Amino acid sequence: MSESISLPNSQTQASPAQGRSPQNGSERPASRATEIWERIDDWCERAGDHFNPILVKETRQALKSRQFLVTFSVLLFSALAWTVVGSLWQMPQIYTTPSAPKLLIGYYIVLAIPMLLVVPLAAYRSLEGEIDDGTLELLSITALSPWQIVLGKLASASLQMMLYFVALFPCMAYAYTLRGVDLPTTLLIVGILLVAALDLTVIALFLAPLSPSRTGRIVTLLMLLVILVLAEYGIGFLVISMILYGFQLPVSMVWFTLVSTLLISITVGHLLVAATAAQLTPESENRSTHLRLSMMVVTSTLLGIAVYSIETMGRNDAEEVFVVATMACGIVWGIGGSLMVSESPVMTPRIRRELPQSFFGRMMLTWLTPGPATGLVFAAVHVVVLTAVAIYGLSEMAATAGPFAARQLQGMTQVAILFAAYWIAALICVRWIVAILRVNNHPRVEIGIAALVAVLVLAALVPYSIGMHLNDYRAYQYSRWQITNWVWTMGEVGNRSGAVGSFDIFLVVAAVAIALIGCLVTMPRVVLPRKTATPDQVVKERQANKAAV
Amino acid sequence: MSDTCIELRRLHRFFGKTKAVNDVSFSVPRGHVFGYIGPNGAGKTTSMRILATLDLPSYGDAFVDGFSVVNDPELVRRRLGFMPDSFGTYRDVNCAEYLDFFARANGLVGRQRTQRLQWVLHFTGTSGMAEKPIRGLSKGMKQRLCLGRALIHDPAVMILDEPASGLDPRARIDLRKMIRELADRGKTILISSHILTELAEMCDSVGIIEQGQLLATGSVEEIQRQRAQHRELVVRVLDRADQAAGELHSRDGVGRPLIDGQQIRFEFEGDAESQADLVAWLVGRGYRVSEVVSHKKSLEDVFLQVTEGLVQ
Structure with a gap:
């Protein structure tokens, strides 16, 4: 047991200058080297203070870990082996004909396995390990925010990727000198690999804390493995096609694809990082606003890409982009909307203190604050915007299409309106189901997804089953009793069979609008401006911290 | 500055129908060692986790240095060192790196961090182990290291959940001395243990909890009275x-x-x-x-x- 210990006195520590020995000429060069070394060390130490602590810790761990050692050694050995074998294999044509493609494919495979499989899996295991070993709890009571924890893990994975890439760079440069693959293609391959590896790592980090149970974690691990293997296959196919056949799209389309892919990667990546950080954030804090903002950005990006494609591309290309973008938005708002309407309505005074306090602020920003009521309105507004854009796109496409296609597209407009109405109706149902469940339970927000699926299935299945029963289990015609059967109703509208008239569509939209207004009326406490005071002690502490910074 | 450093006010924590903590209130003055005792499943760890901002109360609140664990957890965390009943260590990391990481995570930089690290290694008697990997340490040394981790940012309040469990008699005596010395340095300590003889020697007051309810609180003599x-x-x-x-x-x-x-x-x-x-x-x-x-x-x-x- 130690005695009382005083802090080490800085004056008693030998300074670099004290380390010099002017009397002894032979020691001078060594002292100077030591001094320089200590300065570098000191500079590195100070620079290290600005890095994310997780990055520092993970780098130290990684450099000592067997996994990194084995992966790095295998990568170097494989690259070297392929350089020798690949070069010999192409002898003597290697001197006369362009030989880069085959070598580059080999190097791509050598690099893609660690970057697209090993690094994301290591990131998943790293975050999962923090949860399993109880160190995440220890981290959560430090000054590190959940965002810093997630970004630290991502930075550490990126550093490993960079090390793998730098190790293979000379080989890729060698392949380039053999001709056959131009510089833009080589750079694009590297870019695709980096972006894909980062995205997959973000997905891995998102999946790691998703399930608290061990069985659930096995499921998430399997999900991740399937995603990684599919990505490895899909990206490999794309890259190898590019190496062998070059770009097969017009230049404008290549740029559009590149920019839109990059934008989607960044925004969806941000959304997943925000969702991961939200999973690590304690319940007492606001986990929702950041996610809502991020979802809004993803939606804007997707809709922007859809609108751009309609404005600038030919109808066939635009149609594909438009359908994919709006469907992606639908998925985002299907999952996101059901999660938002399932949030707990209880807000701690801490969250209330951070809400906009002025009337104007609350009028404009209330929909970003946590809670199922605001979540419902936020989701409903986005579904309506999404539908408006879809209708705009359909009408633009109808203007340039032939008469038959134009009629079909007009039918699709009604389907879009009905789709939005049913979507909002489902979210309203989910909101009330989860509210009832919350009376005696404390369910996770993920219950919203299950409730949404149940609502959608039951809304279609129950009237259909009743109809079947009433018609002695024989095929029967659509009637107004099937109005909640969204699958059949939208199918009838899409087929323009005439079974669903404009009045029916109006009926659905009006019912949903009334239900939504009803929900708005029941939440005046959220909308009305309120002031929640921050304790003096907290204000003083925060001011002191700011001053210290 | 208030004299009360830890305060639990009508704290409740329910898990479904189980009342893990049921209306628990007590306070600990600054610089005191408070022993939290009770049988397994009594609600000690749950209350400690709420105090450490790792869980939220179903009702009521807890305060550390006057800051609410519900509303101002980040301010509570700065004042708090928590040592759970599990070690929470990393692979491929040595003792000095482990402490250095938590020092960084708690916002210590530059010379301040190095000095604090040296002090903690010295105080916990792990200086000789600084370069040794954590997985090779004995349970007693791991426990010292974990105490060092909780101490690294010089918190005013320490919450120690079963710190002496599984330790040999000498390690327990060392731990007791360290805790007493920390209290003498002005730190407020909330400690739970099953080794009641040791708690009696180091605690200024105790709280006895069973089935989520605080049955008695005060010094041993007061409880007797x-x-x-x-x-x-x-x-x-x-x-x-x-x-x-x-x-x-x-x-x-x-x-x-x-x-x-x-x-x-x-x-x-x-x-x-x-x-x-x-x-x-x-x-x-x-x-x-x-x-x-x-x-x-x-x-x-x-x-x-x-x-x-x-x-x-």
């Missing part, structure tokens, strides 16, 4: 011990006496004054009393008396 004044008396009477025992049994507050030669052992309910009266009465009756021994109740006795051995 709160409870019925039971103590065991041993009286040595040189002759007629059987007769003396019979007469003693007829007195109020005297339990059934057990005779062991000249010794009469019995439970006595009353304070020191009534004890003196009893001895005077016995001498007055002509018995030659050569020795009176009063056994004060230990924390273990108090614990057994207060709790009923119920587990949720």
